[in-house]
Amino acid sequence: MIKRFAWVFAAAGLAACSAGVLPSAENTPQPNIKRVWMLADFEGFSREQLVAAEARMDWRQLPRVYAYMGCNQLMMEAKQTGGDRMVFSNGTSTRMYCAETIPLEYSFMNYVAGTKSYRIEGHTLILRNDAGKEARFVAQDWD
Numbered sequence: 001m002i003k004r005f006a007w008v009f010a011a012a013g014l015a016a017c018s019a020g021v022l023p024s025a026e027n028t029p030q031p032n033i034k035r036v037w038m039l040a041d042f043e044g045f046s047r048e049q050l051v052a053a054e055a056r057m058d059w060r061q062l063p064r065v066y067a068y069m070g071c072n073q074l075m076m077e078a079k080q081t082g083g084d085r086m087v088f089s090n091g092t093s094t095r096m097y098c099a100e101t102i103p104l105e106y107s108f109m110n111y112v113a114g115t116k117s118y119r120i121e122g123h124t125l126i127l128r129n130d131a132g133k134e135a136r137f138v139a140q141d142w143d
Contacts, residue, residue: 033118034060037125037137039069042111045104053101055108057125057137067112069105071098076112084117086127111135 039055040047053070059078065088067074076091091109114129123142127135 033120033125034062036060036140038140039108039135040124040138041134041136042104042108043133043135044107049104053104055104056140067108069108070101072096072101072105074105074109084119086115086118088112088115108135 037057037059039050039057042050042055055069056067058066058068063077063079065076065078067076072094074091074093076088079087079089081087091113093105093109111129111133112127114131115127116130117128119126119128123139125137125139127137129135
């Protein structure tokens with residue numbers, strides 16, 4: 001009987017010690033940016049246009065980022081420059097002519113070239129460019 005109480009007190013003591021750890025910036029896992037993000041809100045284009053184009057960015061192979069805006073494959077490098085700061089460089093794409101998606105592709109590449117920061121809110125990735133305009137993406141694997 002005494003041995004049983006000793007085990008109960010030992011287990012309670014261990015639980016009390018581990019419960020005192022509070023989350024902090026250092027030990028709180030950061031949201032997973034390495035996933036495919038579907039473009040959901042982009043100035044000048046309706047949500048229907050973005051869905052029809054299957055507009056997306058694939059961040060799974062960081063620092064390489066791939067994008068698709070309905071026709072060409074877009075490739076670029078992403079570099080985090082501290083905190084929420086992000087810059088894209090070395091942008092290139094395939095060169096197929098698709099009249100219906102060229103406006104979206106050009107607008108998106110110009111936007112990405114000026115991107116300065118990002119943040120993740122739940123299942124939403126938000127890119128902000130140097131003019132303060134935001135593009136919103138929803139995680140592809142989120143229901």
